[in-house]
Amino acid sequence: MxxxxxxxxxxxxxxxxxxxxxxxxxxxxxxxxxxxxxxxxxxxxxxxxxxxxxxxxxxxxxxxxxxxxxxxxxxxxxxxxxxxxxxxxxxxxxxxxxxxxxxxxxxxxxxxxxxxxxxxxxxxxxxxxxxxxxxxxxxxxxxxxxxxxxxxxxxxxxxxxxxxxxxxxxxDFEEMLLTKLFVNVLINPLTALTRVRNGKLVENPHLHQLQRDLFQELLLLYPHMERNVSFEGVVEICNNTYENRSSMLKDIESERKTEIESILGVLLEKAQREHHFVPIMNVVYRLVKGIEREGLGG
Amino acid sequence: MxxxxxxxxxxxxxxxxxxxxxxxxxxxxxxxxxxxxxxxxxxxxxxxxxxxxxxxxxxxxxxxxxxxxxxxxxxxxxxxxxxxxxxxxxxxxxxxxxxxxxxxxxxxxxxxxxxxxxxxxxxxxxxxxxxxxxxxxxxxxxxxxxxxxxxxxxxxxxxxxxxxxxxxxxxDFEEMLLTKLFVNVLINPLTALTRVRNGKLVENPHLHQLQRDLFQELLLLYPHMERNVSFEGVVEICNNTYENRSSMLKDIESERKTEIESILGVLLEKAQREHHFVPIMNVVYRLVKGIEREGLGG
Missing domain, CATH: 3.40.50.720 (NAD(P)-binding Rossmann-like Domain)
Structure with a gap:
């Protein structure tokens, strides 16, 4: 083949x-x-x-x-x-x-x-x-x-x-991709901004609370995904990849273009179209975009 | 004397x-x-x-x-x-x-x-x-x-x-301290999270929009301060201190305790007491707290 x-x-x-x-x-x-x-x-x-x-x-x-x-x-x-x-x-x-x-x-x-x-x-x-x-x-x-x-x-x-x-x-390809997207949203930008390894998102109470609230914002956009993704499942992934540095963290540290548009930009467009209020996504998106822009030469 | x-x-x-x-x-x-x-x-x-x-x-x-x-x-x-x-x-x-x-x-x-x-x-x-x-x-x-x-x-x-x-x-000592506090809120945590110099907050469109929205949240808490602090004044300070690294950025980089409690913690308590919704402050506070905690040994 x-x-x-x-x-x-x-x-x-x-x-x-x-x-x-x-x-x-x-x-x-x-x-x-x-x-x-x-x-x-x-x-x-x-x-x-x-x-x-x-x-x-x-x-x-x-x-x-x-x-x-x-x-x-x-x-x-x-x-x-x-x-x-x-x-x-x-x-x-x-x-x-x-x-x-x-x-x-x-x-x-x-x-x-x-x-x-x-x-x-x-x-x-x-x-x-x-x-x-x-x-x-x-x-x-x-x-x-x-x-x-x-x-x-x-x-x-x-x-x-x-x-x-x-x-x-x-x-179902949409459910499959959304499941991965949920995990990416809940790990990548938060580790990129705080520069911690995946496991710290669960261990650090400030970051964990933020992650939990961000999960609720995701469910606002995709209520049916409550059947497919549990917050406990995301916690488990963070623990299983405890020592890993996420791809977005590596991109930020190496001053490369990140996947923030694929991961959060698309969700923010959907939120705006459907009049959902997702302030955490908004702040996190802008912070990553701001850092990315400086890394790429401003 | x-x-x-x-x-x-x-x-x-x-x-x-x-x-x-x-x-x-x-x-x-x-x-x-x-x-x-x-x-x-x-x-x-x-x-x-x-x-x-x-x-x-x-x-x-x-x-x-x-x-x-x-x-x-x-x-x-x-x-x-x-x-x-x-x-x-x-x-x-x-x-x-x-x-x-x-x-x-x-x-x-x-x-x-x-x-x-x-x-x-x-x-x-x-x-x-x-x-x-x-x-x-x-x-x-x-x-x-x-x-x-x-x-x-x-x-x-x-x-x-x-x-x-x-x-x-x-x-008026309260007006005086609040004026300084507004400036600190609008410069310190954002530079600490993005690790940029003060001037970049004005130059980088993503960060500038965040700063502008954060200013509106501050006015929710202190409406009378609209008479004392203008957003243009904050922009001017960022431009006048263009090359400076803020004290909170230095604290984060040196893994020292930051002034986030004095600068945002107090405002979040007030917001909660008075039932104001200040999501940007909330996200920014948690991110800084999370990073600070890791820097101090987790």
């Missing part, structure tokens, strides 16, 4: 590193330098005390022939738009699996001319060290759900997958 | 350094090490490119005889309480001038048995380098107002004061 993976960030490398052990994987990247590094070194995944290296094909985004059984799109949400032309050149029967955080990209994905569209929600923790080395920190699973069309070749991925890199099929 | 100054922090050193040039000043400190350092070196004030050194008397808080024409209390608000016994041993006619930020200490000050009580609001910027050296960064003035009793010896201070270290008499 030929799998194309677009995006050489932490998620793209993680999926190529694992899936490349079993399938014919091509990792499609933007930069010539990363392409050369991948062809020369393969992908090295560090996990716990050990590591393994996987050799995969690699191609530049501009040159890729795009003949795959399915394609995994593993770029950040804010990098999706420039892919539009590349995706439109591809066979419309080729399933596309989108691994972005948030829900802001859903409308755009649903408007694509492809017949088979899927969404994934990644629970793994991954930290990219350089263009071909990454650390697999939190071992979780990948949830998959159909947006439209058929599962097709993706079923093979699920049934044949590697035990230490499991996939799980979900019924 | 004999002046006692209690507190060897930035404000105490600043006042002793300037007033010691003209008056008989005793700087009263807590630590033996600082006492020795002051007796050996005097106080050195760096300002712009130049500096001057003032020799003053110094004493330990526990041993001090407390015979002065008036006493300036220059400790942080959260360090006031332990002074209660020392102050009560003093001549009740001796005027006391309190230089704390915020308004949380007013009730306590008014309950003291002394006949002449004054409050001051310091507009200078000062950064302590070590126990006897400080940098006078922003040159401003000191506003003085009577809480109860008579001006007494303090009038001499005002009329004879050093041109580069001016004092100004104010009619």
């Amino acid at each position: 030929k799998i194309g993976i677009i995006g050489g960030g932490a998620v793209g490398l993680l999926f190529a590193g694992y899936l490349g052990q079993k399938f014919d994987v091509t990792l499609i990247v933007r930069r010539e330098l990363q392409l050369q590094s991948l062809l020369m070194n393969g992908i090295t995944v560090h996990k716990g005390g050990s590591s393994f290296t996987t050799r995969v094909d690699s191609d530049l985004l501009t040159e890729v022939s795009m003949k795959f059984d399915f394609v995994i799109v593993a770029v950040k949400e804010y990098d999706l738009k420039p892919l539009e032309k590349v995706l439109e050149l591809m066979d419309k029967n080729q399933p596309l699996l989108f691994l972005q955080n948030g829900i802001g990209h859903l409308e755009w994905v649903e408007s694509l001319p492809h017949h088979n569209l899927l969404a994934g929600s990644v629970e793994h923790g991954a930290l990219k060290e350089n263009d071909h080395v990454l650390h697999h920190l939190g071992v979780g699973k990948t949830n998959l759900a159909l947006i439209k069309g058929e599962w097709g070749a993706v079923e093979e991925l699920v049934s044949q997958s590697i035990p230490s890199f499991p996939f799980l099929l979900k019924q | 004999k002046i006692g100054i209690i507190g060897g922090g930035a404000v105490g050193l600043l006042f002793a350094g300037y007033l010691g040039q003209k008056f008989d000043v005793t700087l009263i400190v807590r630590r033996e090490l600082q006492l020795q350092s002051l007796l050996m070196n005097g106080i050195t004030v760096h300002k712009g490119g130049s500096s001057f050194t003032t020799r003053v008397d110094s004493d330990l808080l526990t041993e001090v005889s407390m015979k002065f024409d008036f006493v300036i209390v220059a400790v942080k608000e959260y360090d006031l309480k332990p002074l209660e016994k020392v102050l009560e041993l003093m001549d009740k006619n001796q005027p006391l001038l309190f230089l704390q930020n915020g308004i949380g200490h007013l009730e306590w000050v008014e309950s003291l048995p002394h006949h002449n009580l004054l409050a001051g609001s310091v507009e200078h910027g000062a950064l302590k380098e070590n126990d006897h050296v400080l940098h006078h960064l922003g040159v401003g003035k000191t506003n003085l107002a009577l809480i109860k009793g008579e001006w007494g010896a303090v009038e001499e201070l005002v009329s004879q004061s050093i041109p580069s270290f001016p004092f100004l008499l104010k009619q």
Whole structure:
């Protein structure tokens, strides 16, 4: 089975590193330098005390022939738009699996001319060290759900997958993505602003109260999610990832663009449209945007 | 005129350094090490490119005889309480001038048995380098107002004061302290959370909008202050102190206790008592408290 993976960030490398052990994987990247590094070194995944290296094909985004059984799109949400032309050149029967955080990209994905569209929600923790080395920190699973069309070749991925890199099929893609979004909202911006590790959000009474109130604001926007996400579940995730630094915290510390728009910006737009009052989200959003702007040069 | 100054922090050193040039000043400190350092070196004030050194008397808080024409209390608000016994041993006619930020200490000050009580609001910027050296960064003035009793010896201070270290008499001590408090609320916690210099609060659109909304929350609590503080005035202060790092930012970066209780804690108590809804203050308070707690060891 030929799998194309677009995006050489932490998620793209993680999926190529694992899936490349079993399938014919091509990792499609933007930069010539990363392409050369991948062809020369393969992908090295560090996990716990050990590591393994996987050799995969690699191609530049501009040159890729795009003949795959399915394609995994593993770029950040804010990098999706420039892919539009590349995706439109591809066979419309080729399933596309989108691994972005948030829900802001859903409308755009649903408007694509492809017949088979899927969404994934990644629970793994991954930290990219350089263009071909990454650390697999939190071992979780990948949830998959159909947006439209058929599962097709993706079923093979699920049934044949590697035990230490499991996939799980979900019924409702919106519920699946919202569940992940809730977790992201309740961990990422708060750790980014206070620069603490995930576990501290639960341990520190001031931050925990804030997290609890933020959860209530989320339920204002999505009352039906009370069935799918419990605050206790979020607490458990914080405890299970106690020592982790969230991706948004890493972005803020490295003065990179954050995913605040995908995570909170979209929710604030919804709140405004539907006249919900969500002051905590508002303050947290502006503080992160303010810091991000300074980090990127003001 | 004999002046006692209690507190060897930035404000105490600043006042002793300037007033010691003209008056008989005793700087009263807590630590033996600082006492020795002051007796050996005097106080050195760096300002712009130049500096001057003032020799003053110094004493330990526990041993001090407390015979002065008036006493300036220059400790942080959260360090006031332990002074209660020392102050009560003093001549009740001796005027006391309190230089704390915020308004949380007013009730306590008014309950003291002394006949002449004054409050001051310091507009200078000062950064302590070590126990006897400080940098006078922003040159401003000191506003003085009577809480109860008579001006007494303090009038001499005002009329004879050093041109580069001016004092100004104010009619209403509450208005005076609230004016300073507004400025502190609108600059200190926001710079501490985002780790930017004062000027950025005005320049960065996300932070500026937050600052503007926070100003409206302050007016909810103190509607009559609309006559005394304008948002434009706060913007001007941010621009005039463009390159400054606020004291709360320095405290957060140095993992020290902040003045968040004196600056926001008191306002949140008032809001709760009077049933005002002040969500921005709430979020900002909790974030700062959360970070402060981690900095102090969790």
